[in-house]
Amino acid sequence: MKRKSWLVFGVMVIILAGCGATEGNTKGSEKSANATTTTTTASATAKSTSSKTSTSTEVSETSNDSSSSVTASTTKETESSVAKKQSSTLWDNEKANVLADFMASWGKTMNQSYNRFSPGHNTDLYGLRLPDTVLSGNWTMAVDGQPVSVAWSDDGNGNADYQLVAVYSDAENATRMGEAHVYFFTLQNGVPKVFITQQNQGNPDNYLYFAETQNMELRNGFTNIVKNGQTDTASKTAPTENKITNVKQAYEHLRAKDNYNDDLLYNDMGEGNDEYGHYWQIKIASKEWRAQGGTGTLAQVRVYENGDIRDALELTEMY
Known part of the structure; x- marks a missing residue:
């Protein structure tokens, strides 16, 4: 009896031990699974966070690029607008003042003294009041013997053949007949042209005859002022020795x-x-x-x- 009881007890211990091991393995599996789940969740969370951060950065960069593009575009448009405005300004007070300085300097190199004239403020060329006599139509400007229309212009634009923007003359300082010069500074379709007259006699047609000046310093000076708003000061030098300049x-x-x-x-x-x-x-x-x-x-x-x-x-x- 005693031997049988011990046998039964031994079997029961073995069964119970097996059950305990199974339970331990189950719990271990559960812990392992939980750990795996936690790791997977953490990994997913990290990836999600990284993805959101990356997306946010991309959006921010895209936004900055777009902003920079808009700013650059606006700047270019502004610069283009300013450049267009400057190029369309053929003549203004600033350029007129630059021409006044140039004529004062150029006149010295020619041993002449020039004054500035405009509508209502005329020079006297042997009895002709210029520019009013021509602008009023009492006398007609003639270029190369052909009559042309001329009108005063403050900005260089207009519908006449020539837009007159400045008049200079040394008539007040001339001491002898034929020495007086009158220069008309004009624009023909935006092209700068300087005309000279020294006419001292009338004619039946009341034509005042002009010819384009052959003085290259004067022509180039006016052209540079119209196009660039300034003139080359290097040209304002004294006449070369032994060279006749006037x-x-x-x-x-x-x-x-x-x-x-x-x-x-x-x-x-x-x-x-x-x-x-x-x-x-x-x-x-x-x-x-x-x-x-x-x-x-x-x-x-x-x-x-x-x-x-x-x-x-x-x-x-x-x-």
Whole structure:
């Protein structure tokens, strides 16, 4: 009996031990599963957070790029608008003042003194009040012998053939007939052009004849002012020694060639260019012959920048 009881007890212990091991394994499995679940959840959460952060960063970067793009676009549009406005401004008070400074400097290099004129404030060219006489239509501006329309313009725009933006003359300072110069600074469809007249006689058509100046410094100076609002100050230098740059120097050159003959008179007939270069055409007359009732005209000559003198009609070299 006792042996049987112990056997039964042993079997029961074994069964109970097996049950305990199973329960322990089950609980261990549950713990492992819970741990795995926790790890998976944490990983998913981390990925989700990372994804949200990445998405947020991308959105922020996209927003910044868009903002920068809009700012850059706005800046370009503003710069373009300003540039367009500046390019459309052909003439204004600032450019007019730059021209005034340029003419004061340029006049000195020519041994001339120029004043500024405008509608209502006229120069007197041998009885013609300019620019009003032309602007009113009492006299007609003629270019290369052909009548043209001209109108005063504060901004360089208008419907006339030429828009007159400035007038300069040394007529008030000229001491002899034919020495006065009147310059019309104009724009023809936006193109700068400087015209000169020294006309001292009337005509049946009441034409005031102009020619485009051949003085390159004056032409280039005005062009630079119109296009850039400034002129090249490097060009404002004193005349090169032994180079004739204006009509007064041409007179002195002729006087020297004529041994300073007091009987001779010199009258400026204008300036121009030919195959020999830039010249001043001058009429030579005799005081004695004039006193006898004639015109006293002896010759017309062209005095060139290099000092050469040629007959104006035959272009043969003289002296």
